[in-house]
Amino acid sequence: MSSLPHLRLDDPRSTLLRAAIAEFAERGEAGARTDAIARAAGVNKALLHYYFGTKQALYAAALDTILAGLKEHYLGLLAGPGSAGLRILRYVRANFDRMASSRDYARVLGHEMMRARSGASASLPHMAQTYFGPLHAQVCAALAEGIRSGEFRALDPAQTALTLTGANVFYFIAAPVLAEVTDRDPREPDMLRLRRAAILDHAAALLFEDRAAGQAMARALLEASPDLPPEP
Amino acid sequence: MSSLPHLRLDDPRSTLLRAAIAEFAERGEAGARTDAIARAAGVNKALLHYYFGTKQALYAAALDTILAGLKEHYLGLLAGPGSAGLRILRYVRANFDRMASSRDYARVLGHEMMRARSGASASLPHMAQTYFGPLHAQVCAALAEGIRSGEFRALDPAQTALTLTGANVFYFIAAPVLAEVTDRDPREPDMLRLRRAAILDHAAALLFEDRAAGQAMARALLEASPDLPPEP
DNA sequence: TAACGGTTTAACCGTGTGGTTAATATGTCC
């Protein structure tokens, strides 16, 4: 996008962007207030328009920042070495870790999903085409490969991809409700560790023809990286 | 709530409520416009305040209407006859059918989840305590029972309950995004049938110690009620 | 130091929105 945007984290533009991501994550684009973003960034509201033009453009920039590099990361894992089973489990783990390590990521995406009624979101078609589409296709391809090789059960790849991401995403989307129901914060490290183990176990149990082998693979992956990356 | 509210579907109050549910489902409480609701109901905006007082109260009424009777229905299924496996699968199917048959249900709940940042939603604590809490507890109890009896694998009940609802809910929450990615409407009857079969198969594969038996049970449940209830 | 470009601010503006009010319609009982 710009030439060297990722250094200098204390210039007003970056500060605004970070404040915007937090605000959009909490309230969505419609609910976010530009005043609040500017105030949180310790900056005049006009400066926001000076750098980003409109609220919608700021939102697009926030989305781009959040999604930057993520597609490549996921596609890399899915196309990497190892059996289809190993690659899918690696992807599931990476997806979980990404959401666990950034409080805003899952919620921004959640708001985007909610906003996306037929043709109402300006950013949706772009995001679907450049991000979700290729990702979904690649997950389906890996699933199909595993089914062909006999490593996976006879599954519908598209449906299975949805179940996997759904199980993964829902935990974070529903986190505030969950906190109310269970009296524990789902983002607490202990809770995250529990969920991380569960999601890998569930994915393995769902996918593999030889369930015991799949679960062993999931456990190995878990032990290979037992700790979550810290919040950036 | 009131004495005889559910008859006479063409009085202004009911019309307003239905219009409100549709509007809240599309845009959430923050995004919904009272003007638009009144206009959709073919009624003056002041009448909305005459009947419901404030937008927030209207939203609460909409939530109550959507959730009315649902908890009893689900709890009934979970406490009904049959093994834990059968009851859980019946519940999963009922949950799916509910979301499939009402375009608004899942999306209203989705918006409510998004809105529920720490202590910001007035309706969340009430909903969590009277609705989600008991339901979650009952699902966990059924899961624990199945684990104890050996029908299910050794699972963490709470985590498993989350995976099940997540896989179920996500499909409908993400429907607009999905439509963009796959070029087919996920709410099309054919797509719903596919998803319905998949969700039951996935639940069975995830839960049962004897996977083949579980899948047979899921298939039997599917054939017992092959068609979805129509949209009300 | 004066001119200049990029940066930042205080003050302002138009509009959309939730909510109010006062007046009018509608029905019902005597």
Place this chain on the structure above:
DNA sequence: GGACATATTAACCACACGGTTAAACCGTTA
């Protein structure tokens, strides 16, 4: 038919919000 309660409306209001404007600030260079 008149009194009275319930419905329903047109017109209005206050204000929050996204966006604008013109001026001030600041570092650099001549």
